[in-house]
Amino acid sequence: MKMKQPDIFKNLKRGPQIITWKDASLIAGFSGAHAGYKIVDAGSGSGFLAIFLGNLVRPGGKVISYEKRKEFAKIARENVKRAKLEDIVIIKEKDIARGIEEHDVDLITLDMAEPWNVVKHANKALKEKGFVVSYSPNIEQVKRFVEECKRHGLRHELTIECILREMVIREKASRPQNKGIMHTGYITFARKVKREGKDKEHGRG
Amino acid sequence: MKMKQPDIFKNLKRGPQIITWKDASLIAGFSGAHAGYKIVDAGSGSGFLAIFLGNLVRPGGKVISYEKRKEFAKIARENVKRAKLEDIVIIKEKDIARGIEEHDVDLITLDMAEPWNVVKHANKALKEKGFVVSYSPNIEQVKRFVEECKRHGLRHELTIECILREMVIREKASRPQNKGIMHTGYITFARKVKREGKDKEHGRG
Amino acid sequence: MKMKQPDIFKNLKRGPQIITWKDASLIAGFSGAHAGYKIVDAGSGSGFLAIFLGNLVRPGGKVISYEKRKEFAKIARENVKRAKLEDIVIIKEKDIARGIEEHDVDLITLDMAEPWNVVKHANKALKEKGFVVSYSPNIEQVKRFVEECKRHGLRHELTIECILREMVIREKASRPQNKGIMHTGYITFARKVKREGKDKEHGRG
Amino acid sequence: MKMKQPDIFKNLKRGPQIITWKDASLIAGFSGAHAGYKIVDAGSGSGFLAIFLGNLVRPGGKVISYEKRKEFAKIARENVKRAKLEDIVIIKEKDIARGIEEHDVDLITLDMAEPWNVVKHANKALKEKGFVVSYSPNIEQVKRFVEECKRHGLRHELTIECILREMVIREKASRPQNKGIMHTGYITFARKVKREGKDKEHGRG
Numbered sequence: 001m002k003m004k005q006p007d008i009f010k011n012l013k014r015g016p017q018i019i020t021w022k023d024a025s026l027i028a029g030f031s032g033a034h035a036g037y038k039i040v041d042a043g044s045g046s047g048f049l050a051i052f053l054g055n056l057v058r059p060g061g062k063v064i065s066y067e068k069r070k071e072f073a074k075i076a077r078e079n080v081k082r083a084k085l086e087d088i089v090i091i092k093e094k095d096i097a098r099g100i101e102e103h104d105v106d107l108i109t110l111d112m113a114e115p116w117n118v119v120k121h122a123n124k125a126l127k128e129k130g131f132v133v134s135y136s137p138n139i140e141q142v143k144r145f146v147e148e149c150k151r152h153g154l155r156h157e158l159t160i161e162c163i164l165r166e167m168v169i170r171e172k173a174s175r176p177q178n179k180g181i182m183h184t185g186y187i188t189f190a191r192k193v194k195r196e197g198k199d200k201e202h203g204r205g
Numbered sequence: 206m207k208m209k210q211p212d213i214f215k216n217l218k219r220g221p222q223i224i225t226w227k228d229a230s231l232i233a234g235f236s237g238a239h240a241g242y243k244i245v246d247a248g249s250g251s252g253f254l255a256i257f258l259g260n261l262v263r264p265g266g267k268v269i270s271y272e273k274r275k276e277f278a279k280i281a282r283e284n285v286k287r288a289k290l291e292d293i294v295i296i297k298e299k300d301i302a303r304g305i306e307e308h309d310v311d312l313i314t315l316d317m318a319e320p321w322n323v324v325k326h327a328n329k330a331l332k333e334k335g336f337v338v339s340y341s342p343n344i345e346q347v348k349r350f351v352e353e354c355k356r357h358g359l360r361h362e363l364t365i366e367c368i369l370r371e372m373v374i375r376e377k378a379s380r381p382q383n384k385g386i387m388h389t390g391y392i393t394f395a396r397k398v399k400r401e402g403k404d405k406e407h408g409r410g
Numbered sequence: 411m412k413m414k415q416p417d418i419f420k421n422l423k424r425g426p427q428i429i430t431w432k433d434a435s436l437i438a439g440f441s442g443a444h445a446g447y448k449i450v451d452a453g454s455g456s457g458f459l460a461i462f463l464g465n466l467v468r469p470g471g472k473v474i475s476y477e478k479r480k481e482f483a484k485i486a487r488e489n490v491k492r493a494k495l496e497d498i499v500i501i502k503e504k505d506i507a508r509g510i511e512e513h514d515v516d517l518i519t520l521d522m523a524e525p526w527n528v529v530k531h532a533n534k535a536l537k538e539k540g541f542v543v544s545y546s547p548n549i550e551q552v553k554r555f556v557e558e559c560k561r562h563g564l565r566h567e568l569t570i571e572c573i574l575r576e577m578v579i580r581e582k583a584s585r586p587q588n589k590g591i592m593h594t595g596y597i598t599f600a601r602k603v604k605r606e607g608k609d610k611e612h613g614r615g
Numbered sequence: 616m617k618m619k620q621p622d623i624f625k626n627l628k629r630g631p632q633i634i635t636w637k638d639a640s641l642i643a644g645f646s647g648a649h650a651g652y653k654i655v656d657a658g659s660g661s662g663f664l665a666i667f668l669g670n671l672v673r674p675g676g677k678v679i680s681y682e683k684r685k686e687f688a689k690i691a692r693e694n695v696k697r698a699k700l701e702d703i704v705i706i707k708e709k710d711i712a713r714g715i716e717e718h719d720v721d722l723i724t725l726d727m728a729e730p731w732n733v734v735k736h737a738n739k740a741l742k743e744k745g746f747v748v749s750y751s752p753n754i755e756q757v758k759r760f761v762e763e764c765k766r767h768g769l770r771h772e773l774t775i776e777c778i779l780r781e782m783v784i785r786e787k788a789s790r791p792q793n794k795g796i797m798h799t800g801y802i803t804f805a806r807k808v809k810r811e812g813k814d815k816e817h818g819r820g
Contacts, residue, residue, distance in 0.1 A: 007334075028233075164366070167364040167391060184793070342583075343583045377550050381593035383593050383594070439637075439644060445674060469650060470674075569784050571791070574776070579803075
């Protein structure tokens, strides 16, 4: 396979754990990210998801990506430069669990071990109808994140996992590739919807 | 699941066969579609893929969607209006197998029974490094499309299929949904790359 | 598809929740069930898993299947008769959580809501190297069952899930079926292995 | 994972391409193999499928496994000895495409590059209601095998593929394993059913 990555990822330095292309596509596609979106992302890691999203939100959009580990923030910044997205993607060397400085955010993407620590801040930072999306390998992380979202009145929309198989296409030998990645992570979408909690209390209480 | 569709799909009329959200996300994500892209699409069907892409390419981009069946072209146009994308998405009541009128196209998406009939036209219409993507339920369609791409010097990049499972997340009952869609279609990416054929002949011949 | 079921299942009455053929095959294949095996099963439900296993263990083997609900025990018994396995498969109208009356059992299969309640009894009833296998839809059930197995010194061997897709094979239209069962249950294998616990304590403690 | 294989596979020598445990389980489970079955198998390879089936058909059953390559026949025979199944499993150093010497066979399993060459012989060797099962990595092989079965009046019952995922079960980290085998092969079941062809001609012609 020659097409290992979208063009925007070319020439980037790879850290140990980068989001897969399929998951980045689904996060973007399901949350409707497009030009003008204001996105908060954490943790940056090598910056791949931030760059993927940065490519989508220009012109007029912004991706602010939090990364508390100095060495990763450095790699991420370098990658942003290589992708020529310095005007769009900002790497902040900060711990997002301590707070989100942005407001009226369209989308918050969380690729970190304890996404539930960010829900309270996400709820404040998001604009009405905005999404907070977590990307976690383990089902326990999903559960705790969903619980915390509900506790703060964010509506749990959807949790998905995607098994992607590459196909071998030959004249007499077409089949899925034999080996591959069986599991990357669960993607959870929660949404800020006005008075959802209230409606429920009144309507069903 | 409340989140049956991205917001851009709300209020649209559904025809019998619309592309799934996951496949639209992967087509867009893997081909790098973003603001400013010039996309040719066929057939429109109910217009869902054209609208999904239209949302991504604004401002500055364009989606020209070919549909030869009058009744579908009508539904697609109505849906484009409901999605408020009339300035971006054009529904052309024409058979794309007869030719593509556009030039310097970034991406051509083919959700039709015989995508191989369009390869010759796609090759002319695409700009250097542009993608032609087919979306087909059957492996025979994939094979014939890939062969035809190779015959015209387009590079076969990747064929994928995606099994997406929605998760049920409850305090004591987390699991994938029991029923769902097992298979939608194979997505094939081919690319216009200058003198690929020649290089091969010289380099390896 | 004409082949909806193995021949042994023909003419059986179906209750609401029967084990799938694929899962029965994996439980039998991975635990090595064959002629002569002594198997304890619970709950019987409509008796499908007991009958599937009964077919495998004859001659010389036995399947004792516990079912606490009277109406299910009746259906299961009738199905055993229809499958002509009365000499091999015994339906016991008892709650297995209260104890297992058998000894030197090769395999215990648990298709019930709270399989962890049976682990203590399974540990006593199993012969050395025997398997206890749970079949549960939810990950929380798997976790609790695995914990309980470990607590009783049974070795957790393997937890699997199987996505099975039927293929449509036509001259010009080969593909996986579009709809199907996305998830049935997780199958967990634990094994009675002498002094496993002790070795661990001494060897690693 | 400690449980890499069923006990019957322990101590066997592994050749380059052995059938997976899951596929062996499904072949056996779906075709109803049990004590007393007379099975023809080809090619033996390292003998794993023959041994798996040999374990199931004793007492009273037989597995005759054809292998035309001398070195594989030798390995397979050694493995049969290690599994202590010499009385049940016979390795024949012959090319099954030249003919099947057995009659009244319950099940024929074909794990070979060109299973269609055996269909004519299988049709003669099978008893009424017997199964011939092919196991092939590529869809083209499945198609040609199915066509040949139909041409000889064998009924195509089912073609399946199975994606099996092992689960990691930990207190705070439960998920499918990250890497694994994405694709092994398609399993096709065809069946000898009296006058199927004739009924069709008369009934529908």
